[in-house]
Amino acid sequence: MSARQLRRPLALAIHGGAGVIERNSLGADAERAIHAELDRALDAGHAVLTTGGTALDAVEVAVALLEDSPYFNAGYGSVFTADGRHELDASIMDGHGRRAGAVAGLSTVRHPVRLARRVLEESPHVFLIGAGAEQYADTHSDIERVPNDWFATEARREQLRDAQHREQGAWQASQDLRGKYFGTVGAVALDSHGHVAAATSTGGMTNKRWGRVGDSPLIGAGTWADAHCAVSCTGWGEYYIRNAVAHDIAARVAYRGDRVRVATEDVILGEVPQHGGDGGAIAIDRDGNIALVLNTTGMYRGWVHPDGQRGTAIYRDA
Known part of the structure; x- marks a missing residue:
């Protein structure tokens, strides 16, 4: 890598989902563990960038962790x-x-983001779903597979029991569970070539039915990257789909010349709640400016700025 390339800014931001995360609700041990996990993902993604790797490599590595x-x-x-x-x-x-590249409805792929990367690089398509996506994974021996129950944790099982206990019909349940039982992870990065990339991954919404898919795998809704900026979203997917949130943020940067933070705030604090949704987004532009914006009480997030300043946070007020 040339000296000129080394002088170019590098930056990375990640999120682990936005929603109702009240201060003191997690406990000190859980907070420390979450900060440690965010730091681990930041370390891995930033190491890719500092050794000349691409933004695409960095977001894949961070999200996989x-x-x-x-x-x-x-x-x-x-x-x-x-x-x-x-x-x-x-x-x-x-x-x-x-x-x-995008995938949805996977049941045995340990790292969905890695299969999405294979779709991007090796498939003539952009979006594969369900059984077809699993069959595509069968053709790639390097894509790790696990039984479906490998993804389970007792905390998530308790969330399902709680959701089903409160349920009064599928639509009413989705209203009652606003901001509580859904979330995503994601990353955006700027590399030494001046290129940006974004990735998003999710388990969807607790108690979901009928093959429901949210915004996370939808290009333009939950994920977007172009020559100007990259965006990864988290929140109530139906509203992010209806408002094409990731693309809307990027379009304001590209076509109107908005600063990335202004564009992200206008959409996440304006358009999304105006239409009844909630959540957050992270974005990065080609100069390394980072936006981490939420309209909920919390969003797991982390960042490394071009000057090396870094941090992690959970709650809206820090």
């Missing part, structure tokens, strides 16, 4: 569907050339 943590709703620790199983979704997008 978050998928292995029981504290986030993606991979191991994913929420349960109504029938007591796990259905996982993910997407990844490279701002350089706008290549994208």
